[in-house]
Amino acid sequence: MDFHLSEDQQALVDAVQAILRDHADLPQAERLSYAWHDPALQALLAENGFLDAARSMGPLEAALVAFETARSLRSIEAMGSGLVAPMALPDRVVEGPVALAAERDLGRAIRNLTVARTLLVDCGEDSIVLPVDPGAVEQVASILGYPYGRFARAPDPASGQRIAGGGALLRQWWRTGIATEIAGAARAAIDFTIDHVTQRKVFGRAVGSFQAVQHRLVQRHGHARSTYYLAMRAAWSGRAGDADIAACHALLGIQPLLFDLHQFNGGMGVTTEHSLHFWTYRIRALQAEAGGLAGAALDIADRRWPAVEGANG
Amino acid sequence: MEFAWTDDQIDYRRRVRQALDELLPGDWDEAYVPESYASDKQVDFSRHFCAALAERGLLTPHWPRDYGGADCPDWYHFILGEEMKAAGEPRGSQYMNVNWIGPTLLKYGTAEQKARHVAGIAGGTVIWCQGFSEPGAGTDLAALRTRAERDGDHYVVNGSKIWTIYARRADWCFLLVRTGPGRKDVSILLVPMDTPGISVTSFPGLIKDGHLNEVFFTDVRVPVANRLGEEGQAWAIVTHALAFERVGVPRYHTGLDALDRAVEQLRAEGRWDGDPIVRHRAGLLVARFEAARMLTYLVVDQRVRGEPPNSDANLSRIVALDAVGDMMNFLADYLPDCLAGGDRLLEDYYRINIPAGITGGTNEIQLDLVARGGLGLPRG
Numbered sequence: 001m002d003f004h005l006s007e008d009q010q011a012l013v014d015a016v017q018a019i020l021r022d023h024a025d026l027p028q029a030e031r032l033s034y035a036w037h038d039p040a041l042q043a044l045l046a047e048n049g050f051l052d053a054a055r056s057m058g059p060l061e062a063a064l065v066a067f068e069t070a071r072s073l074r075s076i077e078a079m080g081s082g083l084v085a086p087m088a089l090p091d092r093v094v095e096g097p098v099a100l101a102a103e104r105d106l107g108r109a110i111r112n113l114t115v116a117r118t119l120l121v122d123c124g125e126d127s128i129v130l131p132v133d134p135g136a137v138e139q140v141a142s143i144l145g146y147p148y149g150r151f152a153r154a155p156d157p158a159s160g161q162r163i164a165g166g167g168a169l170l171r172q173w174w175r176t177g178i179a180t181e182i183a184g185a186a187r188a189a190i191d192f193t194i195d196h197v198t199q200r201k202v203f204g205r206a207v208g209s210f211q212a213v214q215h216r217l218v219q220r221h222g223h224a225r226s227t228y229y230l231a232m233r234a235a236w237s238g239r240a241g242d243a244d245i246a247a248c249h250a251l252l253g254i255q256p257l258l259f260d261l262h263q264f265n266g267g268m269g270v271t272t273e274h275s276l277h278f279w280t281y282r283i284r285a286l287q288a289e290a291g292g293l294a295g296a297a298l299d300i301a302d303r304r305w306p307a308v309e310g311a312n313g
Numbered sequence: 314m315e316f317a318w319t320d321d322q323i324d325y326r327r328r329v330r331q332a333l334d335e336l337l338p339g340d341w342d343e344a345y346v347p348e349s350y351a352s353d354k355q356v357d358f359s360r361h362f363c364a365a366l367a368e369r370g371l372l373t374p375h376w377p378r379d380y381g382g383a384d385c386p387d388w389y390h391f392i393l394g395e396e397m398k399a400a401g402e403p404r405g406s407q408y409m410n411v412n413w414i415g416p417t418l419l420k421y422g423t424a425e426q427k428a429r430h431v432a433g434i435a436g437g438t439v440i441w442c443q444g445f446s447e448p449g450a451g452t453d454l455a456a457l458r459t460r461a462e463r464d465g466d467h468y469v470v471n472g473s474k475i476w477t478i479y480a481r482r483a484d485w486c487f488l489l490v491r492t493g494p495g496r497k498d499v500s501i502l503l504v505p506m507d508t509p510g511i512s513v514t515s516f517p518g519l520i521k522d523g524h525l526n527e528v529f530f531t532d533v534r535v536p537v538a539n540r541l542g543e544e545g546q547a548w549a550i551v552t553h554a555l556a557f558e559r560v561g562v563p564r565y566h567t568g569l570d571a572l573d574r575a576v577e578q579l580r581a582e583g584r585w586d587g588d589p590i591v592r593h594r595a596g597l598l599v600a601r602f603e604a605a606r607m608l609t610y611l612v613v614d615q616r617v618r619g620e621p622p623n624s625d626a627n628l629s630r631i632v633a634l635d636a637v638g639d640m641m642n643f644l645a646d647y648l649p650d651c652l653a654g655g656d657r658l659l660e661d662y663y664r665i666n667i668p669a670g671i672t673g674g675t676n677e678i679q680l681d682l683v684a685r686g687g688l689g690l691p692r693g
Contacts, residue, residue: 002315003614194688209693214684222632226604233316248600297596305576307586
């Protein structure tokens with residue numbers, strides 16, 4: 001058991017952080033946006049191999065990349081192409097960026113669909129790999145912190161490549177990715193909020209000096225910190241049960257996290273010039289994916305206490 | 314970063330489980346666990362049990378070899394704690410000895426004190442109690458009023474301590490006393506509990522009968538040689554000791570065991586498989602306990618690396634307590650009769666956790682410590 005990054009892992013994180021630092025600010029034209037996907041940054045990360053970390057180093061390293069990119073103000077598609085696709089489809093390489101959707105949601109707005117070249121579809125038992133024709137996708141306006149798109153006409157699942165029995169593996173890595181991105185975005189949003197409450201004064205005192213604020217921020221910090229380690233454990237172990245637990249824990253903390261962080265940022269927290277929403281509404285966007293909280297919780301229960309044949313009730 | 318146990322650690326856990334199988338009496342769950350750790354029955358058993366663990370080299374593997382250990386990393390200590398708590402803590406009070414009293418004596422004790430105490434702790438034969446809280450001074454230990462006044466080569470102690478579990482049967486007390494007028498003029502005395510002038514009174518409570526005691530000190534003479542550290546050094550020593558104690562109880566482990574037992578009952582009553590709501594609640598609990606496990610392991614890892622204690626220990630306790638509170642609520646929602654004779658082990662889990670947010674420094678203090686030490690938030 002070792003909770004510290006190895007030298008290679010630290011070097012990877014340092015390198016990603018260096019690139020992200022160079023792209024920390026948003027262009028002036030995007031500062032009031034709800035989300036901004038930077039294709040150049042996406043390409044830079046891909047060209048430098050950071051989105052291949054799952055294959056070249058391992059899934060934990062891919063999760064570390066996804067965690068770091070989730071802390072960025074810019075929306076980067078690292079979860080699908082860097083972690084989920086290589087782990088859910090170990091025998092094939094798909095073109096990124098990669099969007100993820102449940103089959104029943106193909107007619108709805110889909111996260112990252114406007115930038116995706118591939119869509120992985122969770123069909124329950126099976127999964128489907130669908131190439132995305134950008135011309136078939138309409139952009140959808142949303143306050144959620146990712147680019148959203150909808151198919152002009154819902155695609156025919158039969159046009160994709162069906163992976164028999166691939167649904168469980170897709171959901172597993174999707175859940176690991178969700179936990180990882182929530183951990184990263186929550187970390188960034190909490191750090192941002194700590195800066196705000198340290199500087200902003202009310203009644204002659206820093207907002208962050210009030211115990212009512214401090215205690216709740218600590219609880220949110222506890223959620224983010226434990227989610228990070230659960231997500232990393234899930235990536236490291238490759239066990240579906242660990243992924244369920246990581247996602248479940250990440251998701252069950254969303255409501256108080258978003259409420260408290262927006263509360264502590266006050267009126268500024270509801271403006272788009274204040275940046276908080278870039279992280280918090282990215283977290284909100286992930287809330288219902290891969291079965292959401294209820295799906296993950298029920299899978300945990302069913303895995304730990306499998307149904308007994310002939311049981312009552 | 315990796316999350317696997319080593320082969321040696323797996324083998325150590327196996328040997329601990331084997332020892333539990335061999336050493337616990339057949340009626341352990343029914344006849345012993347429902348009793349207070351401080352009951353005569355459990356205290357007597359713990360002396361026999363811990364001595365047997367020590368003989369097998371399982372009680373203090375993380376201690377230095379010169380003091381009865383095997384120089385193993387602290388992970389072994391936590392594996393031992395997980396298995397003992399899951400079994401209903403047959404070490405009784407001696408979990409404290411291994412968790413923090415022994416390590417604190419090893420760090421701060423004189424050669425004479427180590428010679429006198431450490432072998433007994435490593436041998437599993439001595440019972441200690443913790444004389445910290447007082448009426449009017451709980452988490453705010455600086456408010457304590459029990460005084461020790463110097464009289465030649467002795468201190469004369471007057472005052473009282475409260476909540477002192479194990480006091481009735483303890484051989485020694487790890488006692489905090491005021492030795493000067495300032496808030497931090499507090500020192501530690503190692504006091505034999507059979508010293509004239511000490512009396513113990515038990516009082517009833519929600520936890521278990523015999524669990525809660527008040528200890529009175531009237532002109533109790535304690536040799537100066539029994540002082541641990543320098544006069545006024547208690548804060549540094551207690552801070553060190555409590556950093557161990559905060560992650561000393563693997564609440565994720567006991568919680569998951571209780572949850573397994575609760576599910577078993579619900580299933581037996583036909584209230585599990587067809588009810589997605591109860592399964593959903595149970596799934597959330599597993600996630601909460603696993604989150605607590607991760608933060609506890611993080612703290613152990615920091616200790617193994619020799620890093621100084623930091624606010625992660627406090628954070629780990631906060632996250633664990635949230636999970637424990639949810640678990641108690643789950644029991645009250647779905648198996649309320651466990652508090653009315655329905656299941657003595659679940660009742661034990663519930664009642665032992667009633668004061669979980671208070672012992673070892675209240676949850677609010679943990680939150681304060683993380684706010685300032687971990688997040689760097691400003692003081693009011």
